[in-house]
Amino acid sequence: MSAGDPYQVLGVARTASQDEIRKAYRKLAKKYHPDLNPGDKAAEEKFKAVSLANDILSDENQRGRYDRGEIDAAGQERAPPGYGAHGGYSDFGGGAGGFQGGAGFSPEDLSDLFGGMFGNRGGGARRPSGPRAGQDKSYNLTVPFVDSVLGGTSRVSLPGGATLDVRIPPGIESGQVLRLRGKGGEGVQGGPPGDALITVTVQSDPKYTREGRDLRQTLPIDLKTAVLGGPITVPTPSGSVRMNVPPDSDTGSVLRLRGRGVKEHGKHEAGNLYVKLEVHIGKADEALKAFLRSENGQEAPQGASAEEK
Structure with a gap:
C-alpha cells in the first residue's frame, strides 16, 4: 500500500487544527474499520491509510517534519538534498579539477558521507547520524460497552505474542485513539522509543x-x-x-x-x-x-x- 499525502487522505486542509484532524480521523476510522467491514480488503487498506495519515498529523513534531519535507507520507526519513535516484550524490564532476563541491557540502562532509557508505575506505572518520526516535506502532482494540462507560483495562496482543495492558478512560467512543508513550518501536542510537497508537472500537450492548x-x-x-x-x-x-x-x-x-x-x-x-x-x-x-x-x-x-x- 503506497502512502498518500496525509492531508488528502483525511480530507483536511494543510492549515487544519488538531481538533479538525481528530474529527476527520474518527469519522473515516469508523467508516472503514475492519470490524465493521469484514472481508472488505478495500476498506481495510483505506483504514490503514487513514491510520497512517493520523499517526503523522496528530503528532505536532511528526507533522512539522512532514511539512518541512524531512519525512515522507509513510513517516520514513527522506534522503538528504542532492541524493540521486540511485543513492549517489548528484552534484560532482569528473574534470581535471576533480570534485566539484555543491549544494553546501564541503569535501570533508562528503568524505564522511561516502566513507560511511563504502566502509571508510578513504580513511575519514564516519559521523554518527545521531539518535532518532523509534517508529510509532498502530493497533486495534475492541472494548466492552460497559468499559466505555465506566472505564477499565483491556489487553492488546502484539506481534510475537507479547501483550500490552491498556487503560480505557470512561467516556471513550469508537474511532478514538489512545497514545501510549514509549510503547512503540525501539529508538535508533539511543533515541527514545516510539508510541503505541490504539484505535478503539466499542462493542454494542443488548441493553443500553x-x-x-x-x-x-x-x-x-x-x-x-x-x-x-x-x-x-x-x-x-x-x-x-x-x-x-x-x-x-x-x-x-x-x-x-x-x-x-x-x-x-x-x-x-x-x-x-x-x-x-x-x-x-x-x-x-x-x-x-x-x-x-x-x-x-x-x-x-x-x-x-x-x-x-
Missing part, C-alpha cells in the same frame, strides 16, 4: 444505547406495577438499583436515574440513565379475567367458543 453522556434502556414491568405503582429493580452499568414506578404508568413512560450514565473522564458530571417502561401482562389470573369480563360490576355474557364460530 448511548446518547452523548446519557444512556437509555427499555425495561419490562407487570400490569399490577404499571397500574398501582411500586418498586422495581433496574440494571445499570455500575450495578442494579431500586426505583419506584408511579401509579398509572404505561408502555412508553420514561423514568430517569440521575448520575447513572457516562462519567466521561471526570470532566463533567456523569450523565443520566433513562428507563423506558414496557408493560408485559404475562399470564392473567382468574380474578383479572373476571374483572375484565364484567361490565359495571355485573357478569357479562361470554362470547362464543372457537368451536361455535
Whole structure:
C-alpha cells in the first residue's frame, strides 16, 4: 500500500487544527474499520491509510517534519538534498579539477558521507547520524460497552505474542485513539522509543444505547406495577438499583436515574440513565379475567367458543 499525502487522505486542509484532524480521523476510522467491514480488503487498506495519515498529523513534531519535507507520507526519513535516484550524490564532476563541491557540502562532509557508505575506505572518520526516535506502532482494540462507560483495562496482543495492558478512560467512543508513550518501536542510537497508537472500537450492548453522556434502556414491568405503582429493580452499568414506578404508568413512560450514565473522564458530571417502561401482562389470573369480563360490576355474557364460530 503506497502512502498518500496525509492531508488528502483525511480530507483536511494543510492549515487544519488538531481538533479538525481528530474529527476527520474518527469519522473515516469508523467508516472503514475492519470490524465493521469484514472481508472488505478495500476498506481495510483505506483504514490503514487513514491510520497512517493520523499517526503523522496528530503528532505536532511528526507533522512539522512532514511539512518541512524531512519525512515522507509513510513517516520514513527522506534522503538528504542532492541524493540521486540511485543513492549517489548528484552534484560532482569528473574534470581535471576533480570534485566539484555543491549544494553546501564541503569535501570533508562528503568524505564522511561516502566513507560511511563504502566502509571508510578513504580513511575519514564516519559521523554518527545521531539518535532518532523509534517508529510509532498502530493497533486495534475492541472494548466492552460497559468499559466505555465506566472505564477499565483491556489487553492488546502484539506481534510475537507479547501483550500490552491498556487503560480505557470512561467516556471513550469508537474511532478514538489512545497514545501510549514509549510503547512503540525501539529508538535508533539511543533515541527514545516510539508510541503505541490504539484505535478503539466499542462493542454494542443488548441493553443500553448511548446518547452523548446519557444512556437509555427499555425495561419490562407487570400490569399490577404499571397500574398501582411500586418498586422495581433496574440494571445499570455500575450495578442494579431500586426505583419506584408511579401509579398509572404505561408502555412508553420514561423514568430517569440521575448520575447513572457516562462519567466521561471526570470532566463533567456523569450523565443520566433513562428507563423506558414496557408493560408485559404475562399470564392473567382468574380474578383479572373476571374483572375484565364484567361490565359495571355485573357478569357479562361470554362470547362464543372457537368451536361455535
